[in-house]
Amino acid sequence: MNPKFSFDDNSMKVQLCGEIDHHTAKTIREMTDQLIQQKRPKELRLDFSQVSFMDSSGIGLIMGRYRIMSLYGGYLKVVRVPEGLEKMMILSGLGSLNIIERREEPHDCQQ
Amino acid sequence: MTVSNEMNLSFESRSCNEAFARSAVSAFIAQLDPTIGELNEIRTAVSEAVTNCVVHAYRSTIGIIRINVKLTSDNAAIIRIHDNGVGIENISQAMEPLFTTASAEERTGLGFAVMQSFTDAVHVRSKPQKGTTVTLKKTLSRRFSHA
Ligand SMILES: Nc1ncnc2c1ncn2[C@@H]1O[C@H](COP(=O)(O)OP(=O)(O)OP(=O)(O)O)[C@@H](O)[C@H]1O
Ligand SMILES: [Mg+2]
Numbered sequence: 218m219n220p221k222f223s224f225d226d227n228s229m230k231v232q233l234c235g236e237i238d239h240h241t242a243k244t245i246r247e248m249t250d251q252l253i254q255q256k257r258p259k260e261l262r263l264d265f266s267q268v269s270f271m272d273s274s275g276i277g278l279i280m281g282r283y284r285i286m287s288l289y290g291g292y293l294k295v296v297r298v299p300e301g302l303e304k305m306m307i308l309s310g311l312g313s314l315n316i317i318e319r320r321e322e323p324h325d326c327q328q
Numbered sequence: 329m330t331v332s333n334e335m336n337l338s339f340e341s342r343s344c345n346e347a348f349a350r351s352a353v354s355a356f357i358a359q360l361d362p363t364i365g366e367l368n369e370i371r372t373a374v375s376e377a378v379t380n381c382v383v384h385a386y387r388s389t390i391g392i393i394r395i396n397v398k399l400t401s402d403n404a405a406i407i408r409i410h411d412n413g414v415g416i417e418n419i420s421q422a423m424e425p426l427f428t429t430a431s432a433e434e435r436t437g438l439g440f441a442v443m444q445s446f447t448d449a450v451h452v453r454s455k456p457q458k459g460t461t462v463t464l465k466k467t468l469s470r471r472f473s474h475a
Contacts, residue, residue, distance in 0.1 A: 239379045240343035246434070270368070272375040273442050277434035301368055308445055309438060 220245050222252055227259035236270040242278045249282065259291045266297035275302075276309040283316060294318050330401045333359070337395040341386040341411070343379075349395060350374045356397055357405045362468040369446035370405065370466060376439040377409040377462045383430060385413025385460060404448075404467040412459040419452050 218235040231249055235241070253261065261282060268275075279295060286293045296318040298306055311317060335356050339345045350371045357370055374395075381393045396408040416422045423444075428437030443450045447466040454460040 236347060238346050238375055239383060240346050242434075243343075270371065270375075272372050272379065273436055273438040274379065274434075276438055277436045280436060281434040301365070304369075304445075305372070305442070308442060309436070 220248060222248075224256065224258070228262060229253065229256060229258035229260070230262040230264060232264045232267060234267040237268055237275040237278065238270070238272050239274040242274045246278060246281065250285065253282075253285060253289070257289060257291075260294065261286050261291065262294045262296055264297050265295065265299060265302060268299065268302060271302050271305055273305075273309070276305070276311065279309075279311060279316075283314065292316075329404075331398045332401050333399040335397050337397075338392055341382045341389075341391050341393050341413075343382050345393075346375060346378050346382065349378045349393070353395060353397055353407060357399070357468075360399055360403055360405065360468045361470075366466070366468050370407070370464075373443045373446045373464050373466075374407060374409070376442050377407075377464065380439055380462075381409065381411040381413060381460075383433070383435065385411040385415075387414065402467065403470055404465060407464040407466075408461060409464075410459065410461045415456040415458050415460055416452070416454040417456055419454055423450075423452065 220234065221232040223230045229252065233245065237245070263279065263282065283293045293316050295311070295316050298317060306312070306317060337349070337352055339349065353374045354367050354371045358367065378393060385391065391411060391413055394410040398406045400406065421427055423440040425441040426437040428435045440450065443464060447464045449465040451463040452460065
């Protein structure tokens with residue numbers, strides 16, 4: 218499933234959906250990078266709330282966007298990571314980059 | 329330990345088959361009644377091994393990937409992922425976290441680390457120009473007794 222993009226001031230949000238693997242990461246990467254180059258947002262928010270599966274290709278996708286945003290003087294936030302993906306995020310060492318936003322408290326979520 | 333069930337799968341190393349492979353393996357293993365977490369870990373580990381065949385073993389060609397899954401009487405799944413691709417020169421170096429030969433393609437060198445942390449045992453056999461076999465073993469918790 219293709220990601221959905223939205224813009225708010227200097228922020229670009231990417232709503233990722235479904236499974237992220239080597240096969241699907243390619244399209245996500247191409248679509249996202251094209252828009253980053255066009256809009257040059259200050260902030261890129263990768264929303265993982267609708268992601269049902271992710272392997273190390275997803276980590277590559279995050280790291281690559283982190284690099285691009287840094288290159289353009291912007292920054293990356295990884296938001297709304299489902300519980301099932303936490304182990305992968307921790308293992309990747311992404312935690313030390315300080316880009317993962319803490320999961321919202323239950324009362325903030327749509328039940 | 330005896331083998332209680334077994335399946336074989338063989339398919340082309342096209343990236344669109346990565347999802348098929350991990351789904352097929354997890355559907356077969358579902359009969360051991362694993363938890364959702366365990367099944368997700370198996371899916372992820374298999375995805376890593378299969379992606380390595382697509383990305384590294386058969387880099388610029390299409391080859392055949394074979395998967396064999398054995399279920400054992402002690403509630404374990406033994407998953408073997410085999411390719412006839414380029415092989416690995418130095419296995420222990422390849423298995424080091426963050427080691428990758430494909431950093432330009434946004435590979436991060438985490439595949440083997442993921443397989444190791446999501447299963448109980450990972451074994452790699454490889455011969456340059458012959459191919460690679462990765463064996464994953466995972467024992468599943470017994471949620472209900474199958475007496
Ligand atoms: N089936 C294989 N055939 C040939 N080489 C392989 C195979 N599997 C792994 N390798 C080699 O081992 C290295 C490490 O593999 P690993 O899966 O840990 O990382 P990666 O594939 O490079 O990156 P990531 O999995 O994070 O996307 C690879 O870069 C590659 O050189
Ligand atoms: Mg890999």
